[in-house]
Amino acid sequence: MPENVVEEKTKTLDLEMVMAEMKRKGRPPVQWRYSEVSFLELDKFLEDVRNGIYPLMNFATTRPHTLPRSSSQAPEDPQKATSPTPEPFDVETRKVVQMQCGMEWSEEKSQWHLTLLLVLEDKLHRQLSYDLLPTDLPGDLAAELVHYGFIRLDDCEKLAAFLENAFHRHQPAPS
Numbered sequence: 001m002p003e004n005v006v007e008e009k010t011k012t013l014d015l016e017m018v019m020a021e022m023k024r025k026g027r028p029p030v031q032w033r034y035s036e037v038s039f040l041e042l043d044k045f046l047e048d049v050r051n052g053i054y055p056l057m058n059f060a061t062t063r064p065h066t067l068p069r070s071s072s073q074a075p076e077d078p079q080k081a082t083s084p085t086p087e088p089f090d091v092e093t094r095k096v097v098q099m100q101c102g103m104e105w106s107e108e109k110s111q112w113h114l115t116l117l118l119v120l121e122d123k124l125h126r127q128l129s130y131d132l133l134p135t136d137l138p139g140d141l142a143a144e145l146v147h148y149g150f151i152r153l154d155d156c157e158k159l160a161a162f163l164e165n166a167f168h169r170h171q172p173a174p175s
Contacts, residue, residue, distance in 0.1 A: 094120040138163035
């Protein structure tokens with residue numbers, strides 16, 4: 001990824017153009033326009049991705065709508081990096097060997113905040129955090145982590161069961 005990718009792209013950008021869209025079952029899609037995102041924050045975020053930081057948080061102050069791409073493999077071939085076609089999300093190949101989960105109730109937001117620590121077989125520690133919605137299901141969250149390359153497919157069921165157990169320990173929300 002070039003160092004000045006944001007600067008290059010924003011020079012010729014229509015700020016009303018849709019940057020991302022999240023389709024939801026039974027509800028209208030959520031669209032994000034370039035005018036709704038700070039380019040300074042976007043540049044900082046891309047720098048963090050280049051440096052190996054992969055938060056599950058977006059730039060919005062509410063629940064994140066998308067997860068950033070995880071780089072879990074060796075750096076790409078420089079010739080591939082210049083390809084005009086978008087690359088798919090990386091597939092995680094390392095096994096999760098340890099999982100820890102913390103859930104805290106936020107009175108201010110009236111929702112649970114999940115912090116998940118995953119230790120991979122090469123001793124890499126991956127800490128992920130997320131504001132849970134009442135509609136979030138453990139299996140869906142685990143599948144999303146597979147989709148975005150945070151965990152491998154073989155660990156999906158194990159993580160879903162682990163999250164299910166954590167959700168039951170902390171439900172219902174305090175009154």
